[in-house]
Amino acid sequence: MKQSTVRPSERAAVLAAEQHRKMAQSAHAYVRGSTASFYEWLESSSGRGLPDGPSIWVCGDCHVGNIGPVASTDGALALQIRDFDQTVIGNPAHDLIRLGLSLAMAARGSDLPGVTTAHMLERVVSGYQAALQPEAQGETLDDARAMPKPIRQLMRDAAGRSWRHLADERIEGVEPVIPLGRRFWPLDRTERAAVDNIFEEHDLQRLATSLRKRDDDAPVRVLDAAFWKKGCSSLGRLRIAVLVAIGRGQDERHCLMDVKEATAPAAPRDMMAKMPQDNARRVVTGAGSLSPFLGGRMVAAKLLGKSVFVRELLPQDLKLEIEHLKQDDAISIAGFLAHIVGRAHARQLDAKQCTKWLAEVGRDRLASLNAPSWLWNSIVDLVGTHEAAYLHHCRQWAIEDAT
Structure with missing residues (x-):
């Protein structure tokens, strides 16, 4: 197959x-x-x-x-x-x-x-x-x-490193498309529609425009999306790569977003401590406490009824x-x-x-x-x-x- x-x-x-x-x-x-x-x-x-x-x-x-x-x-x-x-x-x-x-x-x-x-x-x-x-x-x-x-x-x-380095590694070039094959698999229509919808939400729009001095009111649109077979962490979870365009015309810039389902943690926790019940919010909160650089670039969202967290991939990561x-x-x-x-x-x-x-x-x-x-x-x-x-x-x- x-x-x-x-x-x-x-x-x-x-x-x-x-x-x-x-x-x-x-x-x-x-x-x-x-x-x-x-x-x-x-x-x-x-x-x-x-x-x-x-x-x-x-x-x-x-x-x-x-x-x-x-x-x-x-x-x-x-x-x-x-x-x-x-x-x-x-x-x-x-x-x-x-x-x-x-x-x-x-x-x-x-x-x-x-x-x-x-x-x-x-x-x-x-x-x-x-x-x-x-x-x-x-x-x-x-x-x-x-x-x-x-x-x-x-x-x-x-x-x-620059955007070209990231694009060459992740999506095999700077063309506005995610190539299907060994690493990326097709989404069904329901999944793709859901991706388009969440990137119309304010928090996701703000995430896309928050880096590299992008204009807060710059238009954001999804160019392509695919299921991401990334490492072993995608096993049993929804993991989607989303190629996003920000701005118009000569000012248009592309970025790659990582959308990952958050599930209940297996790590031992303090049962008396209060953590966010939503798993994506738990991930974003923990990241903000432990790794402020990365935590500041993450947003919790809902996709197809699943709790997901979204971050923009940067070439320096x-x-x-x-x-x-x-x-x-x-x-x-x-x-x-x-x-x-x-x-x-x-x-x-x-x-x-x-x-x-x-x-x-x-x-x-x-x-x-x-x-x-x-x-x-x-x-x-x-x-x-x-x-x-x-x-x-x-x-x-x-x-x-x-x-």
């Missing part, structure tokens, strides 16, 4: 097969795609004994691939968390463990020794704690000189990929990413809360090691669990692929 002919009723099966294939590519890829296993561990007896953190917005799925360069509405660029499907009000220790697991699996995939993983986790703690210090409060941008070399290069690449790490880079990247996560948490806390959480993070620490026992034991347990689950997944996928 050609993927360009995939009908709405066939999407789930094709996406499930694609997800299984991707998760079989490496243990690190399996960790990224098996978020549910991580939550199950947190809910089990193995996940108990963690520090009791303040009740704040957390990413919920804080792996390496969900951190990267993000542009603001006024053109500033920073490294921030960039995915909030699972954001909830919960324990910030969960984000730290999820990041540590992702880094540990990346190190194993790069054939780095276990000693390197130990140093990476030590740097995770020191980088995270540095973000909770009083002198770090209020920081948004980073000094490029303090960035690890791979991240510094990624930020330079992001800063030099890139994903951090660390499939192959050198030892020195691995250690410095671990600390830098943990600092980014710590900063996202700290901006929600006052000075007294930061001081209390800082002490709690460092409890159960051995004199000779910076990584406390609660974090080290959690990562060791999770690595073993995910390595075994990855091999079982590969065996099952091999059997299914052979049939």
Whole structure:
């Protein structure tokens, strides 16, 4: 079956097969795609004994691939968390463990020794704690000189990108059409009509005109739209790419919008905390708290009775990929990413809360090691669990692929 002919009723099966294939590519890829296993561990007896953190917005799925360069509405660029499907009000220790697991699996995939993983986790703690210090409060941008070399290069690449770069990558050129095929599938008439309708709403019109000093009253119209087979996250959800024109004549500009269904989070949450009941509003609110650059570019809406969030894709938004790490880079990247996560948490806390959480993070620490026992034991347990689950997944996928 050609993927360009995939009908709405066939999407789930094709996406499930694609997800299984991707998760079989490496243990690190399996960790990224098996978020549910991580939550199950947190809910089990193995996940108990963690520090009791303040009740704040957390990413919920804080792996390496969900951190990267993000542009603001006024053109500033920073490294921030960039995915909030699972954001909830919960324990910030969960984000730290999820990041540590992702880094540990990346190190194993790069054939780095276990000693390197130990140093990476030590740097995770020191980088995270540095973000909770009083002198770090209020920081948004980073000094490029303090960035690890791979991240510094990624930020330079992001800063030099234009609409043409984004269009070439996403829709294979600047022509006002989304090409159907491997990545984009056709919408049915009902879906396309619904897309046209929501982009006539005030909030979506304002979102389209809010960036790059576009006129508030510039006309906005949908040029094309298609179902987006993007990663594994589209499995079971509505995901639509929308090509939008803003303005008229010589002033007309194009942009690409990402419309994604928001579903109930699986991440553990504080049951006493009040969160928006609408899942798209939950995502937008969490993003605004953790990643102000991205949160300021998102809008919650309704599409075909489903809760969706919409954001404009900018050329500067890139994903951090660390499939192959050198030892020195691995250690410095671990600390830098943990600092980014710590900063996202700290901006929600006052000075007294930061001081209390800082002490709690460092409890159960051995004199000779910076990584406390609660974090080290959690990562060791999770690595073993995910390595075994990855091999079982590969065996099952091999059997299914052979049939």
